[in-house]
Amino acid sequence: MTLSEVSAETANTALAELIETAKISKHALARRVNALAEEAGEPRSYTQTSVKNWTRGMVPREPVPRFIAQALAERLGRPVDPAEIGMPASRRKTADVGLDFHRDTHTAVHNASQFWSTVHRRSLLTGAFALGAYTTPLSRWLAVPEDPDASHPGNRRVGRHDLDALWEAAAHAQRQDSRYGGGTREASQVDRILRERAVPLLHGGYTDAVGRELYAGTAELARVAGWSALDMGHHALAQRHFIQALRMAKAAGSMNVGCHVLTNLALQTTLRGYPDAAVDMAQGAFERARHKAAPRVLAFAKLIEARAHARLGDRRSAAAALAHSERLLERADTVPGNEPSWIRYYTPARMSADAVEIHRDLNLPDAALRWNERATPMSATDFTRSVGLRMTLVATAHIQRGELDRALADGQRAIVILSSVRSARAADYLSDVVRTMGPWRRDPRVAGFSQRAHQAIVLSTTRTS
Structure with missing residues (x-):
């Protein structure tokens, strides 16, 4: 032949x-x-x-x-x-999709695009959290957080209108997630926006300046997608979104975005039971960005560090990190600078809400309840999930004080507030309230509360269509 x-x-x-x-x-x-x-x-x-x-x-x-x-x-x-x-020999295993953190910008963009085109694979929804998946992204961002050139050749020119639309999509997605949780139809639309709007722009033509903002906006979209996935308990999927968000932040050369994304990685790591590693992540994010990032961004990094210390039971370190966060937040509020709009959700009330959890974790219920008083300005309309979660924490703080009546009252408030939220985290926090009431399980009031909480848990973990 x-x-x-x-x-x-x-x-x-x-x-x-x-x-x-x-x-x-x-x-x-x-x-x-x-x-x-x-x-x-x-x-x-x-x-x-x-x-x-x-x-x-x-x-x-x-x-x-x-x-x-x-x-x-x-x-x-x-x-x-x-x-x-027609070159199938180069097919990659599904398990590896989205975990890349390539040094080359264009290869990184291509790999991210591939991931966002396959994001609905069931294996990514059912996979487990793997702490080791963050090793390379963390080390490479800390070593070199900025790529040298963000320009890209392409037929379709990316302009101001494209960038504004991308940022608005990210802001809208964050608002919807805060109000209704990661299991709503609106939250799931972020994956579609990444696939159908961000990816074509990434393959378009743009200058270095436009490219940096495009990468930053895409990173924020991916971060929100990761947080929504985390909120529904899809931690393997969340990891991949966070990794690609951090890589886009590196391509953007944005210390603000990179620090914020890495702080989100640290919070997920804390929630998955690795607070010691989370401390290193949060501290690394802060130290790498401390001379370039906005005070409010740095303040959030210190807050998450405090949360990790609290999970470790380290009262002194948690108090120091929280105090540092409060000082930075005061600076951001008194001397407004050129800070990104996406971090403005971190307010004194939001810090106080997290401080409730920090002190509850440290078994300091009196302090937790004092911080709760400072958190009350948070709007239950705009931050429905956060307010509902805080009420579960207040309920458990009352249990630590042996105050069953007040715990039942605040637990019931949490159920009412979280009734409109679709969130696996909300279900976990409600379950924690029921667990802490175990010593009173024979009390008819506790039995009734447990039944109502169970119904709310089932509803919270049902994704809306």
């Missing part, structure tokens, strides 16, 4: 058709693949003859199929998987 016969028999028609759809010449494709390979430290010297050979069935070695897919994705304005160009 001759070479021509082999080529005709194994021609890669999928690649040929995609090249035609992308309206890119073989010469231009070869040139772009060479450029991507050079950027990734894998220099190549392909020509239009090489592209002809690929369409005839030749499959280049890894990682070239990824570069071919990325070059076509840039022209098409959507993600392209190597399997789509």
Whole structure:
């Protein structure tokens, strides 16, 4: 059998058709693949003859199929998987999707796009939290938090209107999550926005300045998506969103966004039972950003550090971190600077709400209840979930003081407030109230409360369509 016969028999028609759809010449494709390979430290010297050979069935070695897919994705304005160009040998395991933190910006954008195109895979919803998944992202962001160039060639020019729409989508998603939890239809729309709006923009054409803001806005969208996933107990999915958010923050060169995302990683790590590692994350985020990030962003990092210390039972360190957060927050409020709008949710009332949990965790119920008085300005309309969770904490603080009547009253308030929230975290906090009332389980009032709490728990964990 001759070479021509082999080529005709194994021609890669999928690649040929995609090249035609992308309206890119073989010469231009070869040139772009060479450029991507050079950027990734894998220099190549392909020509239009090489592209002809690929369409005839030749499959280049890894990682070239990824570069071919990325070059076509840039022209098409959507993600392209190597399997789509007829090179399935480069398919990646689902378990690895979204965990990349590549040093090269363009490769990182391509990997993030692939993840956001496969975000609904069931394995990502049922997977387990893996602390080790944060090792590389954490070390690489702390070492080099800014990429040198955010510009990108592409047919579709990204402009101010695109950036404003992206930021507004992120702000709206955050508001909806705060009001109704991560299990609502509105919260789930963030994944679609990432896939259908952010990804095409990432593959468009933009200058360094536009690219940095585009990456920052995408990072904030991914952070909100990660928080909504965490709120519904999908921790493996949340990890991937957070990792890609941190990578986009690095591409943006934004210390504010990077510090905030890393602080979210620390909070998830605390909630998953690794407060010691969370302390390191929060401290690392603060120290790396302390001379560049806004005071309110840094204040939030110190708050999460305090929460981690409290889970460890370290009263002195928790008090120091919380006091530091309060000082930074006072500075942010008294000397307004150029702070991002997305961090303005962190107010003195919000700090006080978290301080309730910090002192409850430290078994200091009197202090927890004093902080609760300072948290009352928080609006139950705008921050429904947060206010409802705080009432569960107040109930458990009353249990620590042996005050069953007051615990039942505040627990009932929590049920009423959280009735409109879809959140696995809310269910966990309600379950914790029921657990702490265990010594009084034979009391008819406790039995009635437990039944109502159970009904609310079932409702909280049911995602709305």
